[in-house]
Amino acid sequence: MSDDPFEDPADTREEILAATYRALRTHGYADLTINAIGDEFEKSTSLVYRHYDGKDELVLECLSFMLERFERRMTDEDIADPRRRLEAFLEWGLDEEMPPARRKMVATLIELRSRAVHDGDYTDHFTKSDAVFEAHVADIVRSGIDQGEFRECDPDRVAATLVTMLTGVMFRRSTHESGDWLEDVRTEIEAYLDATVYSE
């Protein structure tokens, strides 16, 4: 996933979603207002009001847009090197030198996901998004097995575990003072992959 999913908006709708994303990163969800989104938008704020009823509608459409973009990119690519692909996926969240833009994006996603505790529309989104990421990881593992590079393991089980682990890593990174624990976790994930997924 690129660290700026809105670098090249195709139309007014995408420009509004890009403005929503930037306003979210700046203000966080609690202080997000349609006016704050309007400030990030090059055209008139009234256009935002005309297209959307409230901030949740905008935020959820912004999340869907990002997820669809990820899904489209993933299905476009052949899985030529499953091990490299799996490691690239994990590295997105595990990278110790995570670039500031991505760190902000992760923190925003964590904040929005936590809304799902009380809001079913967010639950729907994150249930769907987990399914997309799990299917992606399971596809990589399946093609690694087919190509003889991975062991005969259960792709869905590995995918559920890695996506849950990454969710935990990203939640902790956004809500914990230090990253001291991260190297330990990386080491154990590598050991898990060596023992369960990669061929000897």
Place this chain on the structure above:
Amino acid sequence: MSDDPFEDPADTREEILAATYRALRTHGYADLTINAIGDEFEKSTSLVYRHYDGKDELVLECLSFMLERFERRMTDEDIADPRRRLEAFLEWGLDEEMPPARRKMVATLIELRSRAVHDGDYTDHFTKSDAVFEAHVADIVRSGIDQGEFRECDPDRVAATLVTMLTGVMFRRSTHESGDWLEDVRTEIEAYLDATVYSE
């Protein structure tokens, strides 16, 4: 950890914290007000106002109280059966039939932890709480090694991994529509413990 940390308040302060905890579970953080806390409190709401400046002060003290209680209980007990102790700790979060009161408590903790994305006081609390849980798991693993029941593994590394995994599990459980993935994750955690921690 018991599912009701405030079953037997010792004084007015603990009664106020118990009322805060109940109001949090009912209203969630966003709709929590001092008046809502007063409604859960048997004495006068003005007592709450007299002791505390705002809801975050109350919520953070409530979290500290729960953490100290956990810590005290853990250090009081001898680790007689390390494997059973480790499994009891994990089961608290992994239990497929999680009782409704605990489910509510987990959801409340997730919601509060997500505040740490923007609020340093919450970051401080959850950094400390992670350290307490990691130290607890590392102690169990260390005593398992000493008693010859566990392999020669790195207790801190295992602790960081299990606490991160449980954080991911609890975050997903509170923000995901179904628990279909949970059995897969449990199976892989057991496989990890068999391969890394438990003696053959």
